[in-house]
Amino acid sequence: MKMHLYTLTLTSALLLGATNAAHAEGNFGLGLGAFNGSTVYKNIDTEVYILPVLMYEGENFSLSPTRAEYHLQFNSNMWVSAIGALRLQGYDAEDNATFKGMDDRDIGIDLGASVNYYSEEIGFLSVEWLTDVSDASEGDEVSAIWAYPIEGKALTITPSVFWRWQSEDLVDYYYGVTSKEATASRAAYKADSASTFGAALSLDYKLTKSITLFSEVSAYSLDDEIKNSPLVDDDKDYGYGASIGFVYSF
Template identity: 80%
Template sequence: MKKHLYTLTLTSALLLGTAGTAQAQGNFGIGLGLFNGSTEYKDIDTEVYLLPVLMYESESFSLSPTRGEFHLPVSSNMWVSAIGALRLQGYDADDSATFKGMDDRDIGFDLGASVNFYNDEIGFLSLEWLADVTSTSEGNEVSAIWAYPIEGKALTITPSVFWRWQSDDLINYYYGVKTNEVTATRGAYTPDSASTFGGALSLDYKLTQSVTLFSEISAYSLDDEVKNSPLVEDDKDMGYGASIGFVYSF
């Protein structure tokens, strides 16, 4: 299973969770989408996936395929959230020749919390902390997001930017090379913590009262601690993601 191909969906899920909370639509949605994301690992082809979309949003709870949040209001425009999220990173040793002789790197599960703010002038601001609770990477992640929805009669355009810090335990698990994994062409590698900057642009078009079309493009930088890994493509400085699809709301 090429788990590393899905890492970009985490960014999208974070943005969707923040926006969904503030809008508080209180509905269930099911749909279908095409998802494409680059991978930084060597010898892995970029692919497009057709995947189901399942979502639930209410005043106090939101749920997507990779993430669930419970929201507690602090004031009329601020709330805190308890978060549970899948970390869809990693690889199997048979995914490509790059990983031959490596141990598998598994999907993890994180718990954490966020502080969120919204008003019409500033948009959405969110500061989030997540920690692995499955003893997979035993790592931590801190993210900050700004998103500004521009709403029309049917079309909503949302530009956003984010910063993300990941601990050395997390980066080492997914990009490090242990001493028992060293070969003649792959040296040992123990990276430190890493930071990423990125941005996204999403468009949501309300086709009918129940059907919404969605699309998003995103791009992000790669930290030197990731780029210097012998598992990562040479001269790989950026990654990207793209999605398009529809959701039917009940």
């Protein structure tokens, strides 16, 4: 199911982009993780995915399973990043009866940029813009995140909060219903732009010099433009994500 993992990866991806440029070490990471993210669509149960994790952190370049970034450092505290990312959102019409008669909504490919800042006093700040270049939604997204890593000898705890705005084209592509897709039980629906607020908590534990255990939980609100869609569960007011796993660095 395409839509499950996107809800999880927002905070993880923003945190990765914000932290890698400041702590790049020029190494690869390979591991395994269990991922679970809620879906707001009707009649679709959440599932747990066991997936490989491949990461790279270099002086100017970083790579994660859904995202690649090139960093340009302004000074020791501030840098900009060019971003390429997968938008793991959408559905196939055959997924369940909710989408019967709908056109498929495809995974998107986004390009964009971010401005990032870090200091020990205030933590990480990042503002990011992405736009679809794959002819899927052709929409835009703007995100802002604040994260504050609390580092111990082996354990790092990082609380974060984020805000996300999605354009009308993006929201309507994934949650709208065109007139030709409308049925007696599924009204036509034209969605407008939407905003989301959320928070996350991540834990990283350095088990050995090479092995790091990671986990994260996140939750976020749903805008009325999404909740009012006939494709979305009536009682959905928020979404969530969770992950746990390990990475071996070499």
